[in-house]
Amino acid sequence: MTFTLIVVLCIALLLLLRVVLHRSTREEDGVPGDILNRSDYARRLPDRALLHQCLSPEDLEFIAARRSPGLTQLFLRERRRLALGWLRQIGREARGLYRQHLRSVRDAADLRLSAEAKLLLAVVLFSITYGAILTAVECYGPFRTRRFLLSLQGMANILIELGNRIAGSIAPAGLAGLDAAAGGR
Amino acid sequence: MQSLGQPVDTAVRDLEDRTLSRLHGGVSKIVYLSATRNYNTGEYQHEGLAQRFGASIAQDALARCHETVFHDLLETSLQDLVEQLRAYIESTGAEQQKVLHSWRQLEAYRVLIPVNCDPLSADYFITNLRIALEALRLDARSDRPNLPTSLPQQ
Numbered sequence: 197m198t199f200t201l202i203v204v205l206c207i208a209l210l211l212l213l214r215v216v217l218h219r220s221t222r223e224e225d226g227v228p229g230d231i232l233n234r235s236d237y238a239r240r241l242p243d244r245a246l247l248h249q250c251l252s253p254e255d256l257e258f259i260a261a262r263r264s265p266g267l268t269q270l271f272l273r274e275r276r277r278l279a280l281g282w283l284r285q286i287g288r289e290a291r292g293l294y295r296q297h298l299r300s301v302r303d304a305a306d307l308r309l310s311a312e313a314k315l316l317l318a319v320v321l322f323s324i325t326y327g328a329i330l331t332a333v334e335c336y337g338p339f340r341t342r343r344f345l346l347s348l349q350g351m352a353n354i355l356i357e358l359g360n361r362i363a364g365s366i367a368p369a370g371l372a373g374l375d376a377a378a379g380g381r
Numbered sequence: 382m383q384s385l386g387q388p389v390d391t392a393v394r395d396l397e398d399r400t401l402s403r404l405h406g407g408v409s410k411i412v413y414l415s416a417t418r419n420y421n422t423g424e425y426q427h428e429g430l431a432q433r434f435g436a437s438i439a440q441d442a443l444a445r446c447h448e449t450v451f452h453d454l455l456e457t458s459l460q461d462l463v464e465q466l467r468a469y470i471e472s473t474g475a476e477q478q479k480v481l482h483s484w485r486q487l488e489a490y491r492v493l494i495p496v497n498c499d500p501l502s503a504d505y506f507i508t509n510l511r512i513a514l515e516a517l518r519l520d521a522r523s524d525r526p527n528l529p530t531s532l533p534q535q
Contacts, residue, residue, distance in 0.1 A: 242501055246455065250505060258520040259512070264519050267512070274508045281501055 242285045250278050251342050272337060279338035280330070287326050294319050392434040392442035396427075401446065406465035407454045409472060414447040415493045423496050448495045455502055462513045469519075481518050485511075 259271045299314070300305055332341045404410045417425050425443035434442070454462070470480045484490060490510045494503045 221414060242499075246502060246505060249456060252458065258458070258460045258463075259516075262516060262519060267515050270515060271512055274512065278501075278505055278508060281504065285501060 239288050242282050247279065248284045250275055251338050252281065253339075256339055272339070275339070276333065276337050279333050283326065283330050283333065287323075287330070288320070290322055290326070386436055388438045389441045389445065392430060392438050394446055395433065396430060396442055396446055398427075401450075405472065406468050407450050408462070408465040408469040410450045411447070411454060411493050412469065414443060414450060417443055418492075419445075420492065429507060444495070448497070451493075451495050451498065451502075453504070455506060459509060459513060459516070462509055465512075466513050466517060477517075477521060481514060481521065485514055487520070507514050 256271070259268055260267075294315075301312070329341070332344075400413070401410050404413055414425075417427050419426055425447070427439050427443055429440035429443060433439075457465070463471050470477050473480060491507065493510075494506060498506075
């Protein structure tokens, strides 16, 4: 039950974070988007492909097929350690990036409060999501957390699709009006 | 970053065509490339390549090939890694048990990591090799087939 709550919280926060970052990068003066695009900043973040490879289900199946408790324990222990290492590194780098940003804008004359507020919100959401995922991986291991996240993400996508259908079916005129106002994009 | 047509690119192609293409699998290649590196200075040395392209270009070409092979191995599945390791050990002509024992005890695989590698990638590589060695050791001890079974609980 606790684990399900943690995972639901993670999904909700990830979706919210995605929306916030998506909006921020679309801003013409978007400070967060600029930060993520600068290679000096982005290259400090750990490689996402490494975590993906680390949590590969094929590797897990390969180890399971050998039917050796010792080997399986070694594999799961090391994968958990590596996943936690990856998470801690991205947390460390994100905190470092924000501190660096704060130093650079401390004396800025053209400080944009709305952009700063959005960035702060993204940082807060990141911290909460980071904490939740870290706890889940520590308590339940990376593979079980991954399976839960994948299945919940799939369910969330279905819910979003159904929600859009419901919205479309109860207010077709309004949506058509919005489309026309947006120039049919 | 060198562009195509630069001497380093030519040296890389030369190294791949003349030497690396003859080695079977990424493990054999990374062992070869690591062996061209001086353990004291960290510099790569390859007489033939240096004669053709100069010492500096040969050094850059070897470093680049080393990093490429290393990153390919990072993306290799455990199953492929075990097979590559098995093929490498067979290619040495030495007794498999002795090689496995030596690699596990001496942790000789630590010298296979490129110098500019980030710590997380290095850790992942070392861990994968340790697991692959353990899998090979188990295979050597028992001749039972590796039948699929249910996934383990964490």
